[in-house]
Amino acid sequence: xxxxxxxSDATNSAVAWSVVVKSGIFAADSIxxxxxxxxxxxxxxxxxxxxxxxxxxxxxxxxxxNSMSVTGVSLDSTIKR
Numbered sequence: 546x547x548x549x550x551x552x553s554d555a556t557n558s559a560v561a562w563s564v565v566v567k568s569g570i571f572a573a574d575s576i577x578x579x580x581x582x583x584x585x586x587x588x589x590x591x592x593x594x595x596x597x598x599x600x601x602x603x604x605x606x607x608x609x610x611n612s613m614s615v616t617g618v619s620l621d622s623t624i625k626r
Contacts, residue, residue, distance in 0.1 A: 546580035548594035548604060559597035567591045567607060587612035 550558040564578040569588010576582045576592060584590060588610050596602040 546576065546582055546592055546594070546606070548580065550596060555598070556598075557598040560594040561597050563593045563595070565591045565593070570608070571610075582608065583612045584608075586610065 546562070548560045550560065560580065562580060564574050564576045564582065564584075566574060567589040569586060571584055571588060571590070574582075574586070574590055580594075582590070582592060583603030587610050589607050591607050592607055593603050593605040602610040
């Protein structure tokens with residue numbers, strides 16, 4: 546995820562991220578300070594960026610996560626660990 550702060554020359558252009566489950570079932574959901582969203586499950590998450598300057602300005606986006614089942618596993622005997 547990315548956030549744009551206006552004006553572009555704002556003294557503090559940092560944002561704080563948060564994620565909330567809006568619907569569905571999630572075993573884990575988190576977002577890093579850099580905006581990398583991780584979710585295990587399926588449903589809808591609301592991601593919010595809040596300006597770190599104390600102004601209370603926010604921007605939010607709903608993200609739909611669809612779970613996928615494993616359909617196969619292949620082995621490669623040439624890879625050694």
